[in-house]
Amino acid sequence: MRYRILGALHVLGQDGQPCALDRRQSRILAVLLLTPNQLVGRDYLIDAVWDTAPPATAPRQLQNCISALRQRLPGGGNWKHVIAAEPAGYRIRLDTGQLDAQVFEAGVADAQQQQAAGRIADAAAKLRDALALWQGPALAGLTGRAIEAGSARLNEQRLTIVEDCLDLELRQGRHHQVVSELIELVAEHPLREFMVGLLMRALHGSGRQSEALHAYDLLRRRLDDELGLDPGPQLQELHASILRNAVPVAAAPPAAVTVPAATAGPTALRQLPAPVRHFVGRDEPLAALDRLVDATGRDAVVIAVVHGTGGIGKTALAVRWAHRAAPGFPDGQLFVNLRGFDPTREPVTPAEAIRGFLDAFAIPADQIPLGLDAQASLYRSLLAERRMLIVLDNARHVDQVRPLLPGSSGCLVVVTSRNQLTGLVAVEGAQPITLDLLTTDEAGRLLAGHLGEARVAAEPGAVGELVSRCAQLPLALAIIAARAAAHPTFPLATFSAELADAQRRLDAVDGGDQFSQVRSVFSWSYQRLPTRAAALFRLLGLHRGPDITVPAAASLAGIPAGQARQLLTDLSRAHLVSEHATGRYAFHDLLSAYAMEQAEANDTDTDRRLAVRRLLGYDLHAASAADALVAPHRRRTPGWGEAAAGEVPAFGDHDEALAWFEVERGNLVAAVRLAWEHREYEIGWRLANLLWGLFHLEKHWDDWIGTHTIGLACARGCADRRAEFTMLSSLGTAYREREQFAEATRCHQQALRLSREIGDRHGEAQALNGLGAVCGDQHQLAEARRYLLASLEIRRQVGDRWGEAITICNLGEEDLHAGDLESARERFLEALAIRREIGDRWGEATALSYLGQACQAAGDHAEAARSLTEALMIHRELRAYSMEALDLHHLGVAFGSLGEAQRSAESLREALAIYRRLGMAAAVEVELLLAEE
Structure with a gap:
């Protein structure tokens, strides 16, 4: 049995005849063949098979498809040992030579050995043999995200090997023989610089110098028009050599033959930032990192700590090497800037970093558990069966790094820091890699990369002074080179003379403070700005x-x-x-x-204060516009009196406003803190208040409590007692949802006292309702009813229909707990009518949910299922995750009572997943229900 994926998918029996497969079977087999002999998870296979959201029966259908696929293969059911089922998924077991991609890889490896031994002709021949295996684009004709990602990687690897092969043939002097092939390839890939360089060499070697120069000029114009870039320094040097008619046979450096990495597995994230364009030297650190790759997959996770002073190029090195090593980590690369030495912002905490990684894995917010330990556990689980490269940039101390380390040995972690992080070396066995200043020669080459060989060669004295006065520091050299490149007519001596003033250049001449050096370098660019x-x-x-x-x-x-x-x-x-x-x-x-x-x-202080106020005012008005759509029915405070300083975004609907809140959440949370720091107390509490709708829907509890704690301080700072009440009430709700009942009670009691002191009847009713809800959650039914009835009386007196419906629902919930089912049902119907009257979709869904629970408790399971299904649809529409889980929980019970066991189990499993991600105690009850089935 042989398999082909280097072209259209084919399965060939011993007689050489292809095996016919349907679309789903082809997709399943293709995904398995992209990771031969490796486990592929069931969920990943399901996503690969279904273009749209998979049906609830997808796991069963997948199992049936695999069974049918085995039957289609020659030998029928005997193929269970080839496509093997395991607890977490499936694995296809192949012997050497069965898969054309593996044969291709082996052929390239053989060619690499021939090249290393100096047998260039044999190496080129081996590559030609390997390339002959390709019958077209990888997995041609098959679609789907997973398949397209895998085929794209294979196609890129093929193109790289084509370049390697042509380079070797040019080094043998076979210029005439490869010109036609290169012309076709460049037409297909016009911006691929190495390919254009090969064509230039082939044309020049064939006596077609003008065409070689034209090929360069065509690329230069395309790069400038499409990307605003110039060709790289190697191609510029080749162009100059052709102009001088001084191109040897091996004009370009010998390209190392690339061995294709193992084809990619599930979930390939690509978070690496772009590498710096001009990078020189660092051969020893790069080699040290290369050696660590071989150690992955053994006993423990492999860690490298790249350390050195500020501006030395730690990030540039890590990112450059990570891009180079990426093919060896087919499941992707993660990157985070930990901001360990940011003097203006707090370092990124492990919790923030892990949350960013979980977001990158597209884990929904409702599925992310509470607490660092639980989130770290989920993060490690996601990495457990993946081979990934993780770059933790700009770490300050080991405690910032340790929670981010994977538990699997297949991953490699690169940490950069200004500190040595000896704790990671001593305890986790990390490999330290020290970065020193560039050598004089490397610094000169760095300037030449930015400015071109000709300009640097014309002023060797000025270049030497630039290198010396920039302390051979990569960041300083790069910035001064950028300034010089922006002024191509200025002599380099002009910039060297500016650096001669040591007082302007350094603040701490004898201290060796690289922060001061870099600050001075920034000034050279800043002082030239308009x-x-x-x-x-x-x-x-x-x-x-x-x-x-x-x-x-x-x-x-x-x-x-x-x-x-x-x-x-x-x-x-x-x-x-x-x-x-x-x-x-x-x-x-x-x-x-x-x-x-x-x-x-x-x-001036005034200028800075006004600028901050303008920025905060913009944030406030934009958040107000978004909040009006996200939480349209809640009680509002009078608007801020000042107009926005700039154009505020307009939002079309609830989803658009909520999406803006999510994108801007980090900035808005920071703005609340900025308002406190600059004593813009009114803006501070108002902005925190406008985030309530986002937090209530998406359950960002840490941000909710953090911003509202600052908002409370702001309210007290401006002696606004109504604002203080607003913050206390919202904090009480947040603490209640976190099941921190003591804190919730304290906040609501303070809010109640304040509302009575200032004569705010609406606020008094709100605080009483909050206290009643907290008591109800703790099964203090008599106290809960007392608070809620008092709240309801006031809300009816002041005509607060929205608040009235909330309290009626809470009373119905207490009736439900007390077993007074008829009263509970009547209250929920009353609340539902009010919600629909005022157009409150959130409240309508809440009333329907509780109505379903009341019907369920009364034994009317069919009516319960109808109400709960309607509530579930609205809660999903609004992304109200905790209520969605509650609906699913009770739907599972209702379906079970109706004898629909499969629907019951599916609903309960969905509810359990959400409960667990939200860290809600109800998960235990659902686990018990599932165990009974």
């Missing part, structure tokens, strides 16, 4: 969030959005900000510190 760009750069240092949008930056600076966009583009070109996503700009941590220093030195 006045308006420099002003915006300074003000950006006042921003505390992870990134900033064009409208927010415009508000910060008090300028039109179009002008802000242009200035941000100018700053991006000067490498003073980076556009990490379309329209979203971020600071490097040192640049942020430098910008803040410049703001303090150049802008």
